[in-house]
Amino acid sequence: MRPLLIVMSAPSGAGKSTLCDLLLQEFPEITYSVSCTTRAPRGEEEDGVDYYFLSQEAFEQHVREGLLLEHAEVHGNRYGTPAEPVREAFAEGQSVLMDIDVVGAASVRRYVAGLPAGDPLREGFVDVFVEPPSLEELRRRLVGRGEDSPESIEVRLRNAEGEMARAHEFAYRVVNDDLRQAYLRLRDIVLLKGGAL
Numbered sequence: 184m185r186p187l188l189i190v191m192s193a194p195s196g197a198g199k200s201t202l203c204d205l206l207l208q209e210f211p212e213i214t215y216s217v218s219c220t221t222r223a224p225r226g227e228e229e230d231g232v233d234y235y236f237l238s239q240e241a242f243e244q245h246v247r248e249g250l251l252l253e254h255a256e257v258h259g260n261r262y263g264t265p266a267e268p269v270r271e272a273f274a275e276g277q278s279v280l281m282d283i284d285v286v287g288a289a290s291v292r293r294y295v296a297g298l299p300a301g302d303p304l305r306e307g308f309v310d311v312f313v314e315p316p317s318l319e320e321l322r323r324r325l326v327g328r329g330e331d332s333p334e335s336i337e338v339r340l341r342n343a344e345g346e347m348a349r350a351h352e353f354a355y356r357v358v359n360d361d362l363r364q365a366y367l368r369l370r371d372i373v374l375l376k377g378g379a380l
């Protein structure tokens with residue numbers, strides 16, 4: 184496969200993390216881009232594995248020093264993609280998977296569009312929006328996973344509406360109704376863009 188820069192966005196609870204995990208399991212040549220965030224670790228999350236957990240000051244310094252490929256505020260916290268690992272992975276011919284919000288995805292889209300034709304990052308860019316079947320189903324899933332307070336669920340649902348209104352910006356959309364079907368569609372997109380189909 185040619186190296187891909189795979190950007191995945193979705194409203195919280197749409198099943199994006201599960202789809203990302205399945206992709207990483209099947210394609211070990213894809214590197215997961217570990218983001219920086221100012222939010223506190225949740226549950227079993229590990230620093231340097233799930234996220235780089237930074238203070239507000241440290242995050243701000245990363246921004247000032249131009250270390251982030253993109254950054255955005257999501258649900259009241261800041262998130263950003265370290266640029267260097269993405270460049271390194273590409274230099275080694277590896278693909279990169281970024282799990283970022285719609286604002287970050289738009290920044291990366293703009294960034295790659297500004298690169299010269301033929302640049303591997305531009306050629307390998309593929310953006311996928313994962314959609315829940317409906318907002319009602321999303322609410323059921325968020326309540327069902329029991330990770331968020333009722334207030335946080337309301338915030339996430341409000342944000343979901345805004346995110347879903349930007350789904351058309353993405354080249355590919357995957358409705359996660361049935362996980363297996365959704366994964367097969369994602370897999371086809373990756374194989375197609377990677378030149379393996």
Ligand code: 5GP
Nearest residue numbers: 218219254255257262263264282283284287
């Ligand atoms: P969570 O806090 O639930 O792990 O993530 C919340 C949201 O932040 C998700 O939509 C996730 O895709 C997004 N996110 C995670 N890392 C980044 C990043 O580096 N940049 C941007 N723009 N969004 C991110």
